[in-house]
Amino acid sequence: MNELTADEIVDLCLKHTLYDWQQQGVTRPIAVASARGSEFFTVGGKRYLDFNSQLMGVNIGHADPRVAEAIAEQARTLPYISPFMATEVRARLGQKLAELMPGDLDKVFFTLGGAEANENAIRIAKAVTGRNKILARYRSYHGATYATISLTGDPRRWGNEPGMPGVVHVLDPYHGTERATDDAATALAYLEETVMLEGPATIAAFILEPVTGTNGILIPPDGYLQGVRELCDRHGILLIADEVMSGFGRTGEWFAVNHWGVVPDIMTMAKGLTSSAVPLGAVGLRPSVHRYFDEHVYWGGLTYNSHPLACAAALATINVYEEDGLIDRSRKLGEVMADHHQELSERHPSVGLVRNLGLFGILELVRSRETMEPMAPFNGSSDEMKAIGKYLDEHGLFTMVRWNQIMTNPPLCITEEQLAEGFEIIDGALGAADAAVA
Numbered sequence: 178m179n180e181l182t183a184d185e186i187v188d189l190c191l192k193h194t195l196y197d198w199q200q201q202g203v204t205r206p207i208a209v210a211s212a213r214g215s216e217f218f219t220v221g222g223k224r225y226l227d228f229n230s231q232l233m234g235v236n237i238g239h240a241d242p243r244v245a246e247a248i249a250e251q252a253r254t255l256p257y258i259s260p261f262m263a264t265e266v267r268a269r270l271g272q273k274l275a276e277l278m279p280g281d282l283d284k285v286f287f288t289l290g291g292a293e294a295n296e297n298a299i300r301i302a303k304a305v306t307g308r309n310k311i312l313a314r315y316r317s318y319h320g321a322t323y324a325t326i327s328l329t330g331d332p333r334r335w336g337n338e339p340g341m342p343g344v345v346h347v348l349d350p351y352h353g354t355e356r357a358t359d360d361a362a363t364a365l366a367y368l369e370e371t372v373m374l375e376g377p378a379t380i381a382a383f384i385l386e387p388v389t390g391t392n393g394i395l396i397p398p399d400g401y402l403q404g405v406r407e408l409c410d411r412h413g414i415l416l417i418a419d420e421v422m423s424g425f426g427r428t429g430e431w432f433a434v435n436h437w438g439v440v441p442d443i444m445t446m447a448k449g450l451t452s453s454a455v456p457l458g459a460v461g462l463r464p465s466v467h468r469y470f471d472e473h474v475y476w477g478g479l480t481y482n483s484h485p486l487a488c489a490a491a492l493a494t495i496n497v498y499e500e501d502g503l504i505d506r507s508r509k510l511g512e513v514m515a516d517h518h519q520e521l522s523e524r525h526p527s528v529g530l531v532r533n534l535g536l537f538g539i540l541e542l543v544r545s546r547e548t549m550e551p552m553a554p555f556n557g558s559s560d561e562m563k564a565i566g567k568y569l570d571e572h573g574l575f576t577m578v579r580w581n582q583i584m585t586n587p588p589l590c591i592t593e594e595q596l597a598e599g600f601e602i603i604d605g606a607l608g609a610a611d612a613a614v615a
């Protein structure tokens with residue numbers, strides 16, 4: 178299929194295109210030729226099992242023919258039209274999302290991805306409330322535009338400072354492996370204190386990932402999200418749920434907030450919306466928010482708002498979730514994943530913590546179960562973690578190994594056999610970490 182060799186592809190990519198989040202001189206990407214379901218194949222023919230759905234976005238699996246056909250059909254009929262027009266795919270997708278979104282959220286603004294969705298979400302929040310500040314959490318990622326990298330709490334923000342003024346970061350209930358996670362009441366008390374000290378009437382919104390993604394699959398203690406909702410209501414602060422990664426079945430519900438029955442004022446989506454096949458994001462709004470724009474101009478716009486190809490891809494993708502029962506499947510396979518996690522933690526002293534909700538999962542490795550010292554420091558790596566990454570790569574398991582963490586976030590269509598295969602490879606890789614346990 179490819180006319181160029183793997184080396185030629187990689188060399189040209191590195192010569193003429195810029196790679197994300199890394200020093201260009203040290204990266205050597207994999208040349209990928211094709212993908213299907215939970216697997217992808219290199220130009221050299223090597224198979225990888227995808228245990229991270231790429232960037233936790235290929236939820237229905239790679240290259241679903243139903244989505245491919247919908248995109249092709251839309252490309253033949255109307256690939257693009259100005260966002261000032263109305264199209265059937267836009268009408269149908271808006272209606273479908275209004276049906277799927279929690280509570281009374283019933284209107285969306287379409288963007289190209291997650292960052293643009295969050296960017297517009299905070300602008301909407303500022304316009305509607307007339308307030309300026311945005312609260313966000315430290316252990317978070319909200320995108321890489323100027324505003325959203327400022328919202329982002331993790332170290333990817335550091336190289337982009339000073340950022341947008343008016344962002345206030347708050348601590349999470351989770352504090353790393355060496356300290357206990359706060360219960361909901363403690364975490365809410367700190368949050369309330371920050372709100373009081375900042376001045377509640379200056380805060381437009383609190384943006385959070387209901388289940389945090391790249392910062393460690395952080396599942397909030399029960400009561401936390403409900404408490405955040407109540408606190409926001411009390412102070413007229415809008416709650417923005419960033420469901421870019423946690424949405425569309427990843428946690429075993431359409432949206433992670435559903436686990437706690439919390440309805441955000443604004444909800445952002447991307448990734449799983451099209452299973453990443455085509456770039457598309459969306460900002461979902463409650464009537465109490467979007468009614469403001471019945472009387473006021475929305476000072477925002479995008480050439481590719483409601484792009485017909487992307488809308489067609491999203492409609493077909495949502496159809497696959499429903500036709501294949503993927504949301505239920507994520508919930509059920511989440512139980513199987515929890516068993517695998519448990520087994521690994523019984524077999525390997527280096528496994529300090531395991532967590533998952535649906536197929537959103539993680540292992541945190543430690544040097545000692547007594548001290549819970551992480552196998553690699555915050556924002557760092559270690560020889561052991563590097564050895565694990567190398568082993569997984571050599572054995573054809575693609576996933577994210579970050580700091581002391583191994584992510585387990587496969588496509589929702591993964592089979593039980595493939596799930597077992599992936600965990601068997603991780604089992605083999607953990608030897609390198611066990612040897613370092615005190």
Ligand SMILES: Cc1ncc(COP(=O)(O)O)c(C=O)c1O
Pocket residue numbers: 232289290291292293295318319320321386390391419420421422423447448
């Ligand atoms: C929770 C969350 N929000 C926002 C984004 C940014 O999305 P995008 O890369 O599509 O701009 C990401 C991407 O990983 C994410 O995980």
